[in-house]
Amino acid sequence: MTQKVPKHQLSDEALEMVAARFKALSEKTRLKLIIALEDGEKNVGELVKLVGANQANISHQLQILADAGIVARRKDGVNVYYRISDPTIFELCELVCGSLKRQIERTSSTSRLFDQMQ
Amino acid sequence: MTQKVPKHQLSDEALEMVAARFKALSEKTRLKLIIALEDGEKNVGELVKLVGANQANISHQLQILADAGIVARRKDGVNVYYRISDPTIFELCELVCGSLKRQIERTSSTSRLFDQMQ
DNA sequence: TATATCAATAACTAAATAACAATTTATTCA
DNA sequence: TGAATAAATTGTTATTTAGTTATTGATATA
Numbered sequence: 182m183t184q185k186v187p188k189h190q191l192s193d194e195a196l197e198m199v200a201a202r203f204k205a206l207s208e209k210t211r212l213k214l215i216i217a218l219e220d221g222e223k224n225v226g227e228l229v230k231l232v233g234a235n236q237a238n239i240s241h242q243l244q245i246l247a248d249a250g251i252v253a254r255r256k257d258g259v260n261v262y263y264r265i266s267d268p269t270i271f272e273l274c275e276l277v278c279g280s281l282k283r284q285i286e287r288t289s290s291t292s293r294l295f296d297q298m299q
Numbered sequence: 300m301t302q303k304v305p306k307h308q309l310s311d312e313a314l315e316m317v318a319a320r321f322k323a324l325s326e327k328t329r330l331k332l333i334i335a336l337e338d339g340e341k342n343v344g345e346l347v348k349l350v351g352a353n354q355a356n357i358s359h360q361l362q363i364l365a366d367a368g369i370v371a372r373r374k375d376g377v378n379v380y381y382r383i384s385d386p387t388i389f390e391l392c393e394l395v396c397g398s399l400k401r402q403i404e405r406t407s408s409t410s411r412l413f414d415q416m417q
Numbered sequence: 418t419a420t421a422t423c424a425a426t427a428a429c430t431a432a433a434t435a436a437c438a439a440t441t442t443a444t445t446c447a
Numbered sequence: 448t449g450a451a452t453a454a455a456t457t458g459t460t461a462t463t464t465a466g467t468t469a470t471t472g473a474t475a476t477a
Binding site for chain 2: 191193195196197198199200201202203204206207208209212213216250267269272273274276277278279280281284295
Binding site for chain 2: 434435436437438439443444445
């Protein structure tokens with residue numbers, strides 16, 4: 182009799198890291214920042230305008246994304262420019278959008294919410 | 300001059316749903332439940348033993364996963380069996396694990412944490 | 418050097434939530 | 448009907464965190 186080998190055997194530490202990555206993506210403001218950075222780096226002031234939250238909060242959320250390894254920073258004079266450092270997050274977002282779209286279609290609600298998502 | 304069309308133009312409502320999906324995956328106990336359900340449905344008692352948290356908490360976390368459309372329930376007598384209803388979460392987890400593994404390798408820390416992840 | 422601008426940080430508040438104990442509800446079986 | 452079991456729910460506590468205001472630090476410029 183062969184012992185059953187679980188496909189996923191991640192340590193608590195690894196699970197914590199996976200959870201942390203998902204947590205970084207679990208907030209609307211941070212998702213907006215990521216989307217705003219999709220077409221290239223932007224400085225904090227530009228992001229404040231685009232996302233529509235106050236400067237302290239944007240800085241805070243950018244810090245969280247940076248800690249999670251999702252964005253990186255580059256200082257240029259008084260400005261600080263942020264950019265996406267882990268492009269896989271767009272694959273993640275697309276997977277989730279696709280899944281949500283199918284779920285909404287299945288429940289016969291409006292499925293147009295995710296149509297703009299390629 | 301052509302107007303720049305952003306690739307991702309999701310409404311606040313859609314963003315909220317994406318964030319909620321990620322939030323459901325942002326907790327170690329819930330990730331353990333998902334992994335425990337990977338090889339087939341299990342009832343609450345089995346999950347309590349496998350995950351190692353108390354029954355009330357497991358029920359609560361399963362409720363959250365069910366609300367997110369990630370798991371589904373089936374009642375059989377006194378037992379309630381849960382199963383994965385959205386298999387794309389495994390793709391999500393693998394993307395994240397791969398990304399984390401590369402990040403760890405890049406920072407020259409131990410990258411063995413995610414080796415068991417196929 | 419003085420001033421203005423940009424971003425980060427500190428201090429705080431309000432809201433969300435993970436975890437637990439105790440209770441309730443539903444089902445099975447004696 | 449009455450116990451026994453399984454799962455859900457309720458109430459509570461402690462922790463986390465998004466957001467705000469005010470302040471600080473750093474850089475550029477007059």
